[in-house]
Amino acid sequence: MQLDFHQVDAFSDRPFAGNPAMIYRLDSWLDDALMQRIAAEHNLAETAFVVREGASWRIRWFTPACEVPLCGHATLASAHVLFEVYDEPGERLDLLCKSGALAVSREGERLVLDFPAQYLESVDLAGEVEPIVGQRVMNLQGGKELLVELESEQAVRACAPDLKALAGLPGLGVIVTARGERHDFVSRYFAPGIGIDEDPVTGSAHCILTPYWAERLGKTELSAFQCSARGGELHCRLEGERVKIAGQAVLVASGKLFI
Structure with missing residues (x-):
């Protein structure tokens, strides 16, 4: 065949x-x-x-x-x-x-x-997550994925998590994110538990990131950049319970x- x-x-x-x-x-x-x-x-x-x-x-x-x-x-x-x-x-x-x-x-x-659109709930895991991601955690939400807000774009870019330990956290993977310098927000996505150490650009993660940052920034049109080694730009829009x-x-x- x-x-x-x-x-x-x-x-x-x-x-x-x-x-x-x-x-x-x-x-x-x-x-x-x-x-x-x-x-x-x-x-x-x-x-x-x-x-x-x-x-x-x-x-x-x-x-x-x-x-x-x-x-x-x-x-x-x-x-x-x-x-x-x-x-x-x-x-x-x-x-x-x-x-x-x-x-x-x-x-x-x-x-x-x-x-x-997908929404997570606040979880009390900062003490466990901070040593795994090696960065200060500003906010933490969990559900299907684990979303970790860091203090800056530089912190997201510098993040070098312990992938073995990260695979043991709840959810399919871990989204690290922060407000961007040239974009509304930036992110990276790690999912070693399902065979992806780091995904270059993760569209599905933005089903979570878009409503998350829309609420924090007070806007529904958002520019995003996933700052992996390959990198990728996404244009996101929250429309009710849907994300474009x-x-x-x-x-x-x-x-x-x-x-």
């Missing part, structure tokens, strides 16, 4: 920046174990599989270690592939996933994700997998 794949750098307007994702458009679903093995073979933060279901697309995302319920950059990358490689008509894609209904629209050179996350994407490779 041969399968076509396409590698896209998401949240970037140029190759070798943003967050790479591997995309497969399938005619029908593969066995779950096989999709997991394919994701492990590519060894990127996310490999996405999409299958048409009526007028919509079903999308699933796999890290090298497990399937995850929501992923932003691989959704952006999937939309880029469907629009640009497979000439999907129209300006909007409707997607179904384990987290519910999603959508991606074309707005000029950007693709705009329509994702659910816009960015660009570029195709960097296509090929065939032989199995």
